[in-house]
Amino acid sequence: MNLVIDWGNSSLKTAWFRDSLLVETGRYESVDVFLADWDKKGEAYKHPEQVLASSTSRSAEAIRTLLQAVSDTVWVLDGQTPVPVRKDYDTPTTLGTDRVAAAVGASSLFPGQDCLVFDLGTCLTADLVDRDAVFRGGLISPGLQMRFRAMHEQTARLPLVDVPTDWPDVTAKNTRQAMQSGVVNGMAFEMNGIIETYRRDRPDLVVLLCGGDAPVFESRLKQPIFAAPELVLVGLNRILRYNVENLHADKPGTIC
Numbered sequence: 412m413n414l415v416i417d418w419g420n421s422s423l424k425t426a427w428f429r430d431s432l433l434v435e436t437g438r439y440e441s442v443d444v445f446l447a448d449w450d451k452k453g454e455a456y457k458h459p460e461q462v463l464a465s466s467t468s469r470s471a472e473a474i475r476t477l478l479q480a481v482s483d484t485v486w487v488l489d490g491q492t493p494v495p496v497r498k499d500y501d502t503p504t505t506l507g508t509d510r511v512a513a514a515v516g517a518s519s520l521f522p523g524q525d526c527l528v529f530d531l532g533t534c535l536t537a538d539l540v541d542r543d544a545v546f547r548g549g550l551i552s553p554g555l556q557m558r559f560r561a562m563h564e565q566t567a568r569l570p571l572v573d574v575p576t577d578w579p580d581v582t583a584k585n586t587r588q589a590m591q592s593g594v595v596n597g598m599a600f601e602m603n604g605i606i607e608t609y610r611r612d613r614p615d616l617v618v619l620l621c622g623g624d625a626p627v628f629e630s631r632l633k634q635p636i637f638a639a640p641e642l643v644l645v646g647l648n649r650i651l652r653y654n655v656e657n658l659h660a661d662k663p664g665t666i667c
Contacts, residue, residue: 463650
């Protein structure tokens with residue numbers, strides 16, 4: 412099996428694949444917790460054929476060092492890694508690997524279709540990959556928790572509030588509810604506005620939603636919407652297979 416790892420700011424998300432078949436996923440608070448779990452797994456997991464990791468917060472050297480128990484050869488996705496989409500982006504080397512992986516995942520799940528990918532993590536990203544598998548770019552704005560923290564940390568009297576259990580009314584009756592309404596409704600309005608803007612020119616646009624805060628908004632966005640919680644992991648596996656195929660074909664420029 413192949414192992415892919417999406418190493419975020421606060422946790423590791425892992426997936427084991429047999430070719431393109433997703434076998435198992437995991438989420439871990441730290442690499443130590445992941446390694447402890449991996450050590451308890453059966454032989455099928457002990458010697459992954461290929462390992463690809465992606466991180467926006469750790470260096471390739473650090474990733475390889477921390478994962479050396481899993482494999483002697485850990486491939487790390489970066490801006491130079493060949494991917495099965497073309498990047499129409501002014502600064503492709505600074506493009507986040509999570510954004511690239513999500514775009515690749517969308518293109519592999521919906522080939523020949525225009526896809527808009529929302530990733531709701533630490534930040535909210537909205538990226539377009541077109542029907543010709545070209546990454547066209549997108550936008551980045553503060554994520555859900557970042558918006559709550561910003562109001563609390565940048566003001567003297569506003570409290571730190573949580574995501575509401577029930578969807579808040581836009582006409583809130585107290586400060587706490589007003590903050591919850593402003594953040595949650597504001598993000599929903601923002602994303603629906605983005606969808607509407609793209610669908611004017613691309614009426615058959617496929618909209619995909621991933622990231623830890625995606626379930627909060629899934630039912631509040633203009634349908635049809637496809638929830639794809641494992642989209643980044645699917646994209647990482649597609650990138651891994653793409654490079655392995657090139658390697659076996661003796662093509663240059665593969666990851667190492």
